[in-house]
Amino acid sequence: MPNKSVELSAPAKVNYRLDVLSKRPDGYHDLRMIMQRVDLCDTIRINLTGSTGITVTCNRNSVPDGPENIAWRAAKAVLDLSQKPVGVAIDIDKKIPVAAGLGGGSSDAATVLMGLNNLLELGLSTEQLMEIGVTLGADVPFFIFGDTSIAEGIGEKLTRIEKIPRPWIVLVNPNVHVSTAWVYKNLQLTIGKDVNTMPNFFDNIAELCAVLGNDLESVTISRFPVIRDIKNLLIQYGAAASLMSGSGPTVFGIFEDEAAAREAAKKIATEHNWFTAAVKTL
Ligand SMILES: C[C@](O)(CO)[C@H](O)COP(=O)(O)OP(=O)(O)OC[C@H]1O[C@@H](n2ccc(N)nc2=O)[C@H](O)[C@@H]1O
Numbered sequence: 001m002p003n004k005s006v007e008l009s010a011p012a013k014v015n016y017r018l019d020v021l022s023k024r025p026d027g028y029h030d031l032r033m034i035m036q037r038v039d040l041c042d043t044i045r046i047n048l049t050g051s052t053g054i055t056v057t058c059n060r061n062s063v064p065d066g067p068e069n070i071a072w073r074a075a076k077a078v079l080d081l082s083q084k085p086v087g088v089a090i091d092i093d094k095k096i097p098v099a100a101g102l103g104g105g106s107s108d109a110a111t112v113l114m115g116l117n118n119l120l121e122l123g124l125s126t127e128q129l130m131e132i133g134v135t136l137g138a139d140v141p142f143f144i145f146g147d148t149s150i151a152e153g154i155g156e157k158l159t160r161i162e163k164i165p166r167p168w169i170v171l172v173n174p175n176v177h178v179s180t181a182w183v184y185k186n187l188q189l190t191i192g193k194d195v196n197t198m199p200n201f202f203d204n205i206a207e208l209c210a211v212l213g214n215d216l217e218s219v220t221i222s223r224f225p226v227i228r229d230i231k232n233l234l235i236q237y238g239a240a241a242s243l244m245s246g247s248g249p250t251v252f253g254i255f256e257d258e259a260a261a262r263e264a265a266k267k268i269a270t271e272h273n274w275f276t277a278a279v280k281t282l
């Protein structure tokens with residue numbers, strides 16, 4: 001069994017829409033979101049080792065390497081379940097900004113769950129992997145599900161979007177870290193929020209742009225006003241719409257085509273010392 005290994009891509013996500021519906025007794029919030037994967041990926045190398053135990057290495061100092069790493073906890077969950085006498089060495093080549101609203105840690109964890117399921121030949125179904133995933137983090141099931149989805153519950157109830165355009169996206173991150181827990185804690189819930197169902201069919205980019213929204217945006221902007229400046233800059237440089245992703249601070253702009261996205265990303269990167277990337281939607 002040992003000496004088997006695999007190298008996998010763990011993509012980032014953006015939230016096209018994030019409605020917070022209510023606060024639950026357990027402190028989490030019921031949400032309704034539209035989630036989309038984008039082609040900005042961490043590379044995850046998973047090696048089965050002869051000795052037992054889990055190690056995580058990463059090219060970024062700010063990412064923890066022990067049990068605090070969500071990828072470590074994903075490996076632990078699978079090893080506990082499998083009862084096989086193997087160890088796991090995980091190496092993360094981080095490309096996704098950390099604590100950025102792009103779901104990087106969640107995607108790493110989902111990739112480890114799926115990768116180990118294959119390497120150890122456990123035969124766990126997508127549903128079983130998603131059930132393990134939600135015990136690690138609310139965004140993890142989405143990355144196992146894969147497709148562009150409406151996510152409900154705390155993020156674990158996923159419905160495939162029937163039709164949606166695949167625009168280019170420009171990501172801009174002003175190099176500050178945002179704590180997701182802090183954002184939810186500082187959110188003032190709107191009483192009597194409209195909880196109508198979310199559309200799951202979009203004919204074109206205009207229809208998609210019309211539905212964009214994020215209830216967490218004003219909370220994070222109150223702490224980091226630069227997010228509003230980035231939203232405006234993306235529109236100025238040709239985005240059809242712009243929005244903060246997840247709990248932020250990363251802002252994304254929607255572009256019809258690759259050339260326009262790359263041009264906007266280049267201008268912003270030249271003018272500002274921010275993380276900037278033009279990426280495809282997956
Ligand atoms: C902001 C989003 O990224 C949008 O996709 C997610 O809602 C957050 O997903 P995540 O980072 O995987 O979340 P977790 O690691 O499970 O939770 C981090 C913290 O966010 C808060 N949290 C998260 C999800 C949720 N539905 N309600 C919450 O209130 C909780 O305070 C929790 O302690």
Ligand SMILES: Nc1ncnc2c1ncn2[C@@H]1O[C@H](COP(=O)(O)OP(=O)(O)OP(=O)(O)O)[C@@H](O)[C@H]1O
Nearest residue numbers: 069070098099100101102103104105108139180246
């Ligand atoms: N594999 C990992 N990659 C990145 N951060 C990790 C990882 N494991 C643990 N962390 C910790 O988790 C925190 C959140 O990181 P992450 O990049 O997942 O946030 P995020 O992009 O805001 O996620 P979300 O969009 O789900 O809220 C960081 O402060 C980091 O220290």
